[in-house]
Each structure stands twice: as structure tokens, then as C-alpha cells.
Amino acid sequence: MSLRVPFVAVAVAAATLLLATGLAASATAKVPEQDTLFLRQAHQRNLAEIAAGTAAQEKAEADVVRAIGADLIADHTRLDAALKQTARALRVSLPSRPSANQRAAHKRLAALSGAAFDQAWTQAMIEGHRMALQLGERELREGASAKAKEIASSSAPVIQEHLDRLLEAQKTLGAPRAVPAGDGGQAGAETMRQQGLGSGVLAAGLALALTGIVVWRRARVRHR
């Protein structure tokens, strides 16, 4: 009897422990690897794009780059707030800063200035947004958690809109706005001469037509 009580106590304790570890295991098993990976990578993308948007505010030369940068900060802050909420609900821990690769890319951009910064920044953001779209598409294809998939599907249109604007901006970025290709005036003189000739012909035509009308009318009057 005296032996039985500790035995029961140990058995109960062991069972509780087993149950607890079992529950804990099932809690993490609830979020498959793909969903966890997606939330973590998408979060890092958000952090990287917020940092890039901030860099654009400080360094961009072109207005269009600064404007897109401002929207990146606002939109990715909003997207990341929703993502963090989902991660908390799913008990997925998130990294506190962008990946080593993203930080290295940010450093390379920060070393540039002027038009070179604008072009490199836009190219980097285009690649980043393409990757972000791919991350989301993979999550929608292979993910299991409805909550994580919801983050992927609600982020996609925002990311696509950024990508469209970046591609549009890239078309004009760094392109010439003016082509100064002549200061001699020789060709100008030729143009002016042509214009002078044009007005001469115009006057001659007018005179000819008026004379014609006068001659025609006189002839008709005489006929009567």
C-alpha cells in the first residue's frame, strides 16, 4: 500500500508529461513547414522593403522613386501588421531583421547616389517584388494553413501593383530628357528659307487666283 501511492503518483505524472509533450508537438505540427517558412520569409521581405523605402526617402533623385518608396513603407507596414497577427495566432516565431543577403543588398544600394541609386534601387525592388509574388504563389499552392494562405492572397494585389509601378518607372528612369544636337543655325537658316519660300508661293497663288477671278468677271460683264 505504501508503495502503491508513489507508484500512482509517478504514473499520473508521467502520463501528464506525455500528454503535455504530445499536445505541444501537435501544436507545432498544426503549422506545417511551408506555412512557417512563408510567414518568416514574407515578414523579412516586408522588413527589407520598408528599409528600402526609407532609403529612397533619403537618397532618391527622381520624384517617382521617392513616391514609390513612400508607398512601400506604408503598404508593407500594413501588410506586415496583418502577417504578425497571423504568426502570433499560429505561434510562429518571426525573425527580427531582414536576411543576411537582403542586408548586404541594402548596404550596396546605400553606397550609391543620384541617378545610379535610382536605377539600382528600382532594379532591386523589381527583383524583390517578383520574389515576393513567387513566395505567395508557392504558399497558395503548397501551404496548408488557411490563415497563412489568406496573408498570401491578400498581399498579392498590393505587391503586383508595386511591381507594375516599378516597371513603369524603370522605363523612363535614367533615360535622357533632352537631346542638344545643334547650335550652328545653318540648318535653321535653311528651314527659315523654306518657310520664306512657302509664304512667297502662298502670295503668288493668292495673286494668281484673284487675277483669274477678276479676268473671269470682266469677261462675263462684257458678254452681257
Next chain:
Amino acid sequence: MTLLGTVLACCGGTVLLGSALTSAPSSLNAGLVPSTAAGLVPPTAAGSTSRAGGGGSPPVRLRIPALQISADIRPVGVDAHGALRVPSSARVLGWWSGGAGPGSGAGRVVIAGHVDSVRQGPGAFFRLTQAVLGQQVLLRTADGRSRSYRVVARRFYRKEQLPAQVFARTGPPCLVLITCAGPFDRRTGHYRDNFVIYASPA
């Protein structure tokens, strides 16, 4: 006499109409400007053309046989004010190295040249405004290849309204030749317009 009057009036009217038609600025523009829509070209290919003429070899010489234009080309960039650095030698053409290169699959190959220079006289593109649709333009590239284009459009633009599409890095391959034209302002030493030729690979 009535007949003479009618003939005179008709001749005068024809001359009037003719001169009105030729002096209208739209008659100096001709053809359709090739599109800049990305179409089937993958965006990455268009993007890559922004790197030193991606894929294509830099152009080194341009010829327009019908206009007796023949000139060397060197790569040029854009200055801090956004102006293309057209070579200081009026006889040498400048290829915008930030745009497409000949053979790079997408975008405009942009080549600019002086119409004239106050010190050097007529430039390499002095006769460019005489180009007509269908004329052949030949480019030789650094790798020794020759590429042929046909003029498909000509346009005069006010300098301050030069459209961004002239420098598009997207759309089907297209050669763009630019010079200055229009009335010359002696006070500022500048022409009013840019004249642009669009040519498609032939």
C-alpha cells in the same frame, strides 16, 4: 477671256492648296511610330537591355546611303540635367549606352547626332530631315556584324515635349535617330525642335 480667267483662278487655287498642304507641320511627320508595349518579350529581357546595351554589340558606324550619311558612333551617357551627352565632335554620333544595343531583342537603339555646330559647321546628321519612309539605315557593330533597318516613321517634336517613349527599353527592336531641327533662335543658339527617325530591322 472667260476660259483664261477660269484657268488662272484654278491655277491660283491649286497653288494655294498645295502651299497650304506643304506648310502644315503634320505633313513633315510621316509613318507610324513603333509600339513600346512589352508584348511577348519577357520583362527580364527588357530589363537586361538597360545594362550596356544588354545582349547586343555596341554600334560603331552608321550609314544612310540615300542621304550620303556615314559617321562613326561612340557610346554616350546622360548628364546631371538629363541631357544626352552628344559627342562634342559634330561629325561623330552618340549611342545612348543606357538603352538597347543593336540585336538586344527589345527596346530602342538610340543614336543622336549634331545637325550642325557653330564652330564646326554641318554635323553628321545635317541631312537627316530629308530621310523618307522606306530608306535603308545600316549599322555596323563592334563585333563586325552589319545590321539593316528601314525608316518607318519621322517626327518633329518641340524640344521641351520630347516624349519618353523615344527612349523606351521595351517593345520590339527599333532604331531611333535624333537630331535638332526647326526654327533657330539666334539669341539662345538653339533649335526649337528635335527631329526623330524611327527605323525597324529589315
